Amino acid sequence: MFRHKSSFRSVILTKLTENHRQVIKNSFNIFKKNGVPNAHNIFLRMFKEYPDYKYVWNQFKNMSDEELSQTPLLWKHATAFVFGLERVIKTMDDQEMMILMIHSTANQHKSWGLKKEHFFAMVHLITDILMEEKGEPDEKYAIMEAWESFYDVLGTLVEY
Template sequence: MPADSRPEVEAPCASTGLLASQKVVIATSWAVMMENPTENGVEMFVRLFKNYPDVQGHFAKLSTLSVEELKRSPVLIAHAQKALAAINHLVDSLDEPGELVASIQNLAQDHQHRGVTSDDFKIVLSTLQSHLAHVLKDRYDDVTATAWKQCCDVIWSVVDADMNKNS
């Protein structure tokens, strides 16, 4: 009888708590979003503003625009592209915890100066997850949802700690 016939258990990353398999799921599912980053980014922000109209007020140049105007707004398009590029960088940094944390802290500081709170980030991260579910459809299974929830929880905890430190 072998000394240990139990299957090998995946150890979570000490910094993020994510399993290697979850990082793969996150990267694979994110690649689908990045097939059309402009459209997906704009749709995600439109979803955010529809579900949380107060958040639209953080964007002076967008605060009075209708949904149809938002979809065509160069300001929203540029911000959506920038946001998805930032998330893409975070996904690419999942195996580099120091870089990941520093990048999240930079995002937190940049947004805090604009009056964005950690609660606002929580709303955006929730919207990101619901938009991923919309884009991925049946590919957004329980494994994918759990991986993204844990990833977003890590992002939010760094944002919250950084914003509370700087307030």
């Protein structure tokens, strides 16, 4: 699908509008106030809702829900998740840098065997946390749409 850099560039800029990027930046500022605990909670919820996702990460595949909630490995993963997300979001004001970061992030996740479906699971998990943190229902649609676009871009790039 993406034979040229301009192809994935076009996908990123078409699906991830300036408005989406602004909503993501604003909502991430709320998320990161409790960033690592929020991310930890996301992964606990993800593994509970999608137990087979544990097999994507070898270190988690044989752990019970209780073991997952207590292992330092999940806290380490949550920390890496927050820093990785922040690394991409900080570039959203610079289109060229953002494109490079998103492409790099997608390639990294592809090398770990993640698929588009794994990214879609994150949409409702992260927006649920944001709604708990922010609690303004009138913004929920914009937040969900923006994060869905972001994860759709990552998932699309991972598939190709």
